Amino acid sequence: MTQKSEGRVPPPERCVRMIDLVSRAGGSWTRTAAAERTEYAVPTSAGAELRAYLRERAVVAGEERFMARLPAGRVYGAGMVLSADGAELARDVSDDLGKPFERHWLLCFGKMRVPARLDGVTAVAAVNLGAGYCHWLLEELPRLLRIAPGEADHLITHATGRFAREALAARGGAERVLAARRGAHWAAGTLLVPSLTDVSGAPTRGTVEQLRAFVEERGPGRAAAGCGERIYLTREKARRRRVANEAAVWEALAARGFVKVALEDLSWAEQIAACRAARVVVAPHGAGLANLVFCEAGTRVVELVNRAYFNPVFWRLAALRGLDYRAVVSEGDGPIREEASEGGADFAVDVAKVRTELNR
Numbered sequence: 001m002t003q004k005s006e007g008r009v010p011p012p013e014r015c016v017r018m019i020d021l022v023s024r025a026g027g028s029w030t031r032t033a034a035a036e037r038t039e040y041a042v043p044t045s046a047g048a049e050l051r052a053y054l055r056e057r058a059v060v061a062g063e064e065r066f067m068a069r070l071p072a073g074r075v076y077g078a079g080m081v082l083s084a085d086g087a088e089l090a091r092d093v094s095d096d097l098g099k100p101f102e103r104h105w106l107l108c109f110g111k112m113r114v115p116a117r118l119d120g121v122t123a124v125a126a127v128n129l130g131a132g133y134c135h136w137l138l139e140e141l142p143r144l145l146r147i148a149p150g151e152a153d154h155l156i157t158h159a160t161g162r163f164a165r166e167a168l169a170a171r172g173g174a175e176r177v178l179a180a181r182r183g184a185h186w187a188a189g190t191l192l193v194p195s196l197t198d199v200s201g202a203p204t205r206g207t208v209e210q211l212r213a214f215v216e217e218r219g220p221g222r223a224a225a226g227c228g229e230r231i232y233l234t235r236e237k238a239r240r241r242r243v244a245n246e247a248a249v250w251e252a253l254a255a256r257g258f259v260k261v262a263l264e265d266l267s268w269a270e271q272i273a274a275c276r277a278a279r280v281v282v283a284p285h286g287a288g289l290a291n292l293v294f295c296e297a298g299t300r301v302v303e304l305v306n307r308a309y310f311n312p313v314f315w316r317l318a319a320l321r322g323l324d325y326r327a328v329v330s331e332g333d334g335p336i337r338e339e340a341s342e343g344g345a346d347f348a349v350d351v352a353k354v355r356t357e358l359n360r
Contacts, residue, residue, distance in 0.1 A: 008111035012082055015091035015101040018193065021083055022068045032146070032195075033065040036204045040312075040319040045326055045360065053336045057312045060202040063092075066195045067146070073191030074115055075156055078180045079126035080106055081193055086115075093193055095128040095200060115187035118178075120153035122188035126180035127196065130158040134287035134313070135200075141167055142197040142207045145214055149173030152192050156180055163268040170218050201313040203293075208320050211293050215272055227274040230258040233283035237262055240344035243284050243304055248351050253282060256358060263288040282354070289314040297322035302357045306347035307332050308339050326357040 022029050042054045072084035081090040089106055096104045125144035129135040136158055144157055144167070155175040158164050168177065178186065198204050232253050235242050243249055250260060258280075263271050275281065275291040283289050284304040292301060292314060301318050307329045318325035329336060330347040 007114045009086055009114050011086075011106055011109040011112055012089040013087050013107070015089045015094075015104055015107070018066070018068055018081065018090040018093050018195070021073075021081075021088055021090050022070050025071050025073070025084060027071050027073075027190075028069045030067045031064055032067055033206070035064045036062040036206060038062060038202065038204050038316075038320075040316045043315075043319075043325050043327075045324075045357075049336060050327060050329060053310065054312065054315060057316075060199055060316075062199060062202075062204055063195070065146075065197070068193045068195075070188075070191040070193060073188055073193070075122070075124050075126075075184075075186045075188070075191065076106065076112060076115075077182055077184060078128050078130060078158070079124050079156065081124065081191065084187070086112075090193070093124075093196055095196060097128065097200070113183060113185045115185040118154050118186055118188045120188075121151070121190045121192055122154040122156060122178075122186065123147045123152035123175070123192040123194075125155060125157040125194070130180065131161065132287055133161070133163060134290040136161065136164060137211070137290045137293070138203050138207065138313075138317075139197055139200065141214075142210050143194050144171070145210060146194045146197075147192065149175070154178055154186075154188070156186065163271075166268040170214075201311060201316075203313070203317050203320060205320050208293050208317070215294065227261060227270075227277060228257070228259050229277065229279040230256065231261045231274060231278045231281055232258045233281065233286070233288045234260050234262055235284050235286050235288075237264060238286065240346070241284065241286055241306070242346045244346045244348040245351070249304070249349065249354060252351050252355055258282065263291070280358070282358075285309075285311065285314065290317070292317045292321060292323060295321060295323055298324060300324040300326065300358075302326045302328060302354065304347075304349045304354070305329050306342060306345060307336050308334070308342035308347075309345065310336050310338055311343075312338075326360075328353045328357060 039059050074082040080094040127140045130140035156178045159177050159179040272294045275294045280300045282302045301323050328349050
């Protein structure tokens with residue numbers, strides 16, 4: 001039963017580790033896996049500048065995994081975990097994109113809604129930015145899969161996206177699903193909290209294997225009509241991070257037998273099947289490339305990247321899958337870098353360099 005409440009309450013006053021919050025509340029804590037150090041292979045085909053950039057990001061130290069039970073724990077928004085009185089925030093399961101403990105946005109948020117009370121056990125799978133496909137697939141879905149169907153009465157997760165609904169249906173389970181959303185605030189009888197799966201932007205081999213196993217258990221699926229072995233994942237319908245000279249890029253690709261694919265028009269099962277069947281994938285940096293997890297080893301991937309914003313997540317994913325990864329980096333001033341302010345900027349790429357990476 002859910003009891004609705006009205007009014008406002010103060011935000012948390014401080015950040016603590018989840019294990020400290022559980023210990024003080026008399027809950028339980030189970031370590032489920034040791035920290036996983038991951039090394040990502042730098043592609044030998046890359047130029048000197050790109051190799052140097054990737055080498056600096058080729059090793060990531062992970063964190064141990066756990067499952068915690070917190071008596072009377074609270075959840076705010078997209079999976080932020082708080083103590084029963086709301087005064088403490090469990091920072092290690094309440095990601096704020098790498099900001100220091102003392103600068104977490106919720107500490108300075110102002111008044112929050114009084115929490116709605118939930119009877120029984122509530123499990124939280126939602127992660128920060130989990131409404132978007134990439135963070136959902138690589139961070140939230142693996143966390144969700146660690147919660148066994150029937151282990152909780154309520155499940156807090158991002159559930160409005162088509163892909164999320166398909167995954168929930170495939171997973172099964174009779175929990176009442178509570179869609180994570182801005183401003184939502186719940187107080188559970190008992191809160192079940194799995195650790196965050198990986199360091200954001202650094203998928204591990206274990207996560208990749210977990211996702212592939214979940215999908216493969218449900219059969220190969222059927223690719224959308226018109227997809228073939230050479231696909232271009234367009235962002236022409238996106239509002240940001242588009243290829244400014246896409247018409248010229250597409251002309252070169254169409255001449256080589258590529259099919260243009262807008263992933264937002266496909267079901268999740270169709271996206272998976274399209275990437276499974278592909279032998280060459282060309283795409284600008286964007287969430288659709290998270291589907292590289294479903295590509296077969298040896299598939300060639302040509303990622304089109306803005307030199308002012310080179311997030312290495314899809315190179316890392318390709319390295320774990322044994323894909324033939326190439327990057328075509330835009331021209332411009334300054335070194336290859338990852339400036340957050342440039343993350344949504346459109347950019348142009350050299351079409352001749354795209355041809356070169358396809359011909360090698």
